[in-house]
Amino acid sequence: xxxxxxxxxxxxxxxxxxxxxxxxxxxxxxxxxxxxxxxxxxxxxxxxxxxxxxxxxxxxxxxxxxxxxxxxxxxxxxxxxxxxxxxxxxxxxxxxxxxxxxxxxxxxxxxxxxxxxxxxxxxxxxxxxxxxxxxxxxxxxxxxxxxxxxxxxx
Amino acid sequence: xxxxxxxxxxxxxxxxxxxxxxxxxxxxxxxxxxxxxxxxxxxxxxxxxxxxxxxxxxxxxxxxxxxxxxxxxxxxxxxxxxxxxxxxxxxxxxxxxxxxxxxxxxxxxxxxxxxxxxxxxxxxxxxxxxxxxxxxxxxxxxxxxxxxxxxxxxxxxxxxxxxxxxxxxxxxxxxxxxxxxxxxxxxxxxxxxxxxxxxxxxxxxxxxxx
Ligand code: FES
Ligand code: FES
Numbered sequence: 090x091x092x093x094x095x096x097x098x099x100x101x102x103x104x105x106x107x108x109x110x111x112x113x114x115x116x117x118x119x120x121x122x123x124x125x126x127x128x129x130x131x132x133x134x135x136x137x138x139x140x141x142x143x144x145x146x147x148x149x150x151x152x153x154x155x156x157x158x159x160x161x162x163x164x165x166x167x168x169x170x171x172x173x174x175x176x177x178x179x180x181x182x183x184x185x186x187x188x189x190x191x192x193x194x195x196x197x198x199x200x201x202x203x204x205x206x207x208x209x210x211x212x213x214x215x216x217x218x219x220x221x222x223x224x225x226x227x228x229x230x231x232x233x234x235x236x237x238x239x240x241x242x243x
Numbered sequence: 244x245x246x247x248x249x250x251x252x253x254x255x256x257x258x259x260x261x262x263x264x265x266x267x268x269x270x271x272x273x274x275x276x277x278x279x280x281x282x283x284x285x286x287x288x289x290x291x292x293x294x295x296x297x298x299x300x301x302x303x304x305x306x307x308x309x310x311x312x313x314x315x316x317x318x319x320x321x322x323x324x325x326x327x328x329x330x331x332x333x334x335x336x337x338x339x340x341x342x343x344x345x346x347x348x349x350x351x352x353x354x355x356x357x358x359x360x361x362x363x364x365x366x367x368x369x370x371x372x373x374x375x376x377x378x379x380x381x382x383x384x385x386x387x388x389x390x391x392x393x394x395x396x397x398x399x400x401x402x403x404x405x406x407x408x409x410x411x412x413x414x415x416x417x418x419x420x421x422x423x424x425x426x427x428x429x430x431x432x433x434x435x436x437x438x439x440x441x442x443x444x445x446x447x448x449x450x451x452x453x
Binding site: 106127128129130135141142143144147148149152195198199202203210212213214216217 | 320321322323324332333334335336338339340341342343344346348349350351352354
């Protein structure tokens with residue numbers, strides 16, 4: 090089947106029901122997207138499908154055909170980081186880092202709908218992205234900075 | 244019952260030329276109120292089942308987790324709130340985890356080939372009695388302006404509703420079957436959409452009129 094990831098079309102030979110996460114990590118060697126629970130409970134595998142957050146562990150490869158998949162590797166470039174990545178560096182959010190690609194992908198999707206979120210809205214949006222290191226206070230601040238950047242205020 | 248189902252199917256297929264039998268609505272009064280109430284009791288078994296009612300929640304927009312696979316009744320985990328959009332646009336879209344395919348894994352996310360979402364607030368059923376839900380379902384102002392035939396037809400074409408009988412994994416399906424449920428709705432409708440408290444109301448009216 091054909092699958093488009095970060096703007097590049099790939100021909101892959103996998104079963105229709107293989108989770109997209111397996112395709113990304115094992116077939117395409119894009120290991121920035123992580124595996125945590127496999128059952129939509131941790132958020133660590135979050136990528137975008139047509140610009141919206143989706144858990145790659147829940148999405149079958151067959152259902153990703155014909156759609157635009159974006160992973161953390163394709164969100165920005167080292168020369169032109171996405172505003173969320175930029176804010177993440179500014180606030181030094183990561184501790185161990187394992188959950189962070191999922192956090193960043195979730196935030197990049199969330200801010201499209203909520204350009205100026207309150208603390209409560211951020212909590213609602215990110216409670217399904219777990220962080221064992223407890224970086225939540227820094228995540229919240231970085232989300233606000235990222236939102237301000239996207240609004241063109243900083 | 245077979246006739247009822249055929250009638251429903253025909254009402255679905257009204258634009259399709261169906262050769263053969265002309266199916267008629269039963270004569271008025273041929274399905275008794277008692278039979279209608281029996282059908283309603285079965286309808287309530289379905290609409291109060293966790294596969295249905297967990298997403299038929301009120302205006303706080305919290306989906307519920309309840310039923311045999313969850314033990315204690317609780318709100319959907321991970322602080323999920325579907326917002327006024329009822330599909331999570333305000334925070335986490337339901338479709339983030341509820342994709343086009345239902346997860347067979349224990350505690351994985353169910354899904355269908357349609358946007359996963361909560362039912363409208365007007366159709367909030369969670370924790371409500373048989374009579375309350377019955378009143379809601381026969382009230383066009385609260386059922387999406389639907390006749391009972393429309394309610395039955397709605398069941399035939401909404402794949403989220405079909406999922407209730409094929410939830411995948413070890414999730415307990417809604418009772419009976421989709422066909423039986425549709426038949427019960429038609430039988431309830433033809434009996435005049437009776438609700439459990441109707442006889443109480445009639446009694447009260449009689450007493451007041453005396
Ligand atoms: S690995 Fe997908 S949500 Fe946990
Ligand atoms: S930074 Fe370690 S799990 Fe989040």
